[in-house]
Amino acid sequence: xxxxxxxxxxxxxxxxxxxxxxxxxxxxxxxxxxxxxxxxxxxxxxxxxxxxxxxxxxxxxxxxxxxxxxxxxxxxxxxxxxxxxxxxxxxxxxxxxxxxxxxxxxxxxxxxxxxxx
Amino acid sequence: xxxxxxxxxxxxxxxxxxxxxxxxxxxxxxxxxxxxxxxxxxxxxxxxxxxxxxxxxxxxxxxxxxxxxxxxxxxxxxxxxxxxxxxxxxxxxxxxxxxxxxxxxxxxxxxxxxxxxxxxxxxxxxxxxxxxxxxxxxxxxxxxxxxxxxxxxxxxxxxxxxxxxxxxxxxxxxxxxxxxxxxxxxxxxxxxxxxxx
Numbered sequence: 479x480x481x482x483x484x485x486x487x488x489x490x491x492x493x494x495x496x497x498x499x500x501x502x503x504x505x506x507x508x509x510x511x512x513x514x515x516x517x518x519x520x521x522x523x524x525x526x527x528x529x530x531x532x533x534x535x536x537x538x539x540x541x542x543x544x545x546x547x548x549x550x551x552x553x554x555x556x557x558x559x560x561x562x563x564x565x566x567x568x569x570x571x572x573x574x575x576x577x578x579x580x581x582x583x584x585x586x587x588x589x590x591x592x593x594x595x
Numbered sequence: 596x597x598x599x600x601x602x603x604x605x606x607x608x609x610x611x612x613x614x615x616x617x618x619x620x621x622x623x624x625x626x627x628x629x630x631x632x633x634x635x636x637x638x639x640x641x642x643x644x645x646x647x648x649x650x651x652x653x654x655x656x657x658x659x660x661x662x663x664x665x666x667x668x669x670x671x672x673x674x675x676x677x678x679x680x681x682x683x684x685x686x687x688x689x690x691x692x693x694x695x696x697x698x699x700x701x702x703x704x705x706x707x708x709x710x711x712x713x714x715x716x717x718x719x720x721x722x723x724x725x726x727x728x729x730x731x732x733x734x735x736x737x738x739x740x741x742x743x744x745x746x747x748x749x750x751x752x753x754x755x756x757x758x759x760x761x762x763x764x765x766x767x768x769x770x771x772x773x774x775x776x777x778x779x780x781x782x783x784x785x786x787x788x789x790x791x792x
Binding site: 529 | 669
């Protein structure tokens with residue numbers, strides 16, 4: 479394997495999974511952009527740079543999975559809050575099911591290989 | 596926020612705005628306003644917002660030209676809808692050609708902006724920029740006229756269904772601090788409340 483290839487594959491997976499992580503962040507509460515960005519950029523960040531969250535949010539909105547509402551905030555100007563739509567909730571539930579199956583089969587294979595070596 | 600910090604934010608937003616050529620105006624305004632809001636929120640979250648913290652915030656956001664490329668690529672990468680969306684020429688192009696075109700666009704703009712800045716450099720320095728008028732509570736028509744006189748660019752973001760007593764049709768928030776001096780040609784983003792449909 480070319481050095482760094484595992485890293486690239488992981489980056490692609492992260493890219494694919496991050497949309498659903500955003501949906502998951504909105505499962506129980508509505509949040510504003512900065513809040514979501516910080517939740518995604520922890521120790522092992524799920525987004526490359528925080529700014530890339532916004533094109534992603536726009537995509538989720540166009541898919542009809544999230545919607546927004548402007549709300550006055552206690553400090554400063556009104557903020558745009560994101561929340562899950564019914565369609566978004568269904569999408570998230572489906573993803574979680576598929577993800578769990580995917581995770582289990584990958585884990586089984588990886589653990590099996592580790593046991594043998 | 597100090598005028599110095601406001602100016603750095605404006606420069607960042609202007610760079611992004613200029614790199615977002617070809618993006619539909621509505622989407623572009625929306626993205627600009629979200630990024631602006633992010634910066635304000637990030638600075639508000641700091642115990643002592645200063646130049647260093649602002650630099651960190653902008654670093655974490657990413658390079659404005661890169662973000663513009665990402666956002667424009669994203670335009671062609673939507674929809675998992677049941678009915679197949681009409682595919683535009685842009686959509687049917689390969690990802691690689693799209694990103695090549697986007698990159699080329701950004702490069703051309705970067706060159707144009709640099710040339711513009713070089714030719715304007717002298718005048719901007721001597722006049723020390725233009726004063727940003729206070730547009731809160733104004734109608735968009737009045738704001739447009741005012742900004743045009745000052746040589747500034749108006750970007751209107753219409754916010755449907757704003758509640759809590761913002762009067763429809765009037766500006767309720769403005770990106771640049773009124774009363775500040777900014778380089779001629781800077782973009783001022785304003786939010787206007789519109790009734791919910």
